[in-house]
Amino acid sequence: MSQTEPAMQEAINPDDIRVVMVHTSHSGNIGAAARAMKTMGLTRLVLVSPADFPSEEAYARSSGAQDVLDQAQVVEDLDEAIAECGLVVGASARSRSLPWPLVNPREMADRVADHPAGSPVALLFGRERSGLTNEELARCHCHVNIPANPDYSSLNVAQAVQVMVYELRMRQVLAEPQTPERWGVTWDQPPARSEQLEGLFDHWEKTLVEIDFLDPNNPRTLMNKLRRLILRAQPDEVEANILRGMLTQVDKSIRKP
Incomplete structure (x- = not known):
């Protein structure tokens, strides 16, 4: 691998990830969390003693993630929810008196990606009002904190799920083979050739002189700035021809009697 070539990212298997919601009070949050999960390709939801599930509100808020x-697996306690998990990560907005490994969501995704494939990973989310208890946080290998606005850091639990699973999704996307396409599909025209662009710049300069926009005796940096603008845009052959065509039409217009 060359020094400039980015390192290959480790892939994340969505089947290894389980989202665990602990003692959720509002069933609508369960539905919203399911929607967040499905949009990011995750399907394993575990509910620890939810107050109301299944419910019509949960299904309504899921918006197609039924x-x-x-x-979804409903269990009585956290032990059952995280059974067989080799990595447990707890979402926490609270600081603790006992130092504990703390990561942000992006670092959490890196840690999940580094975890051995086939070993389940649990992401724990606590109660709407109080989050996870100290005892529950003590079951986690690390805690993850979303660096929100310090003046208003209150995130709905389903929103927190969305942030976390989005980072996992992005980590997965980075691990997939990347194509040079920047626009979703292969660009439909070859890039403008150097000689084609030089012809465009020459034509542009002559036209600007003709319309008294450019003083050939005192050009300053005008043409260099135009050159920088066009080169930064990296036009394709058709786009360069369009610009030449516009200049040709300007030329014709200023020569009309």
């Missing part, structure tokens, strides 16, 4: 709710 399958995630249909297969």
Whole structure:
């Protein structure tokens, strides 16, 4: 690998990830969390003693993620929720008196990606009002804190789920083979050739002189700035021809009697 070539990212298997919601009070948050999960390709939802589930509100808020709710696992305690998990990460907005490994969501995604494949990972989310208890946080290998606005850092639990699973999704996208396409599909025209652009710049300079926009005796940096503008845009052959065509039409217009 060359020094300039980016390192290959480790992939994350969505089947290894389980989102665990602990003692959720409002069933609508369960539905919203299911929606957040499905949009990011995750399906394993575990609910620890929810106050109201299944419920019509949960399904209504899921907005098409009913399958995630249909297969959600409801358990009585945290032990059952995180059974067999080799990595447990707890979402926490609270500081603790006992130092504990603390990461942000992006670092959390890196840690999940580095975790051995096939070993389940649990992301814990606590109660709407109080979050996870100290005892529950003590079950976690690390805590993750979303660096929100310090003046208003209150995140709804479903919003917190969305932030976390988004970072996992982005980490997965980075691990997939990358194409040079910047626009979603292959660009439809080849880039303008150097000689084509030089012809465009020459034509532009002559036209600007003709319309008294450029003083050939005192050009300053005008043409260099135009050159910088066009080169930064990296036009393709058709776009360069369009610009030449516009200049040709300007030329014709200023020569009319």
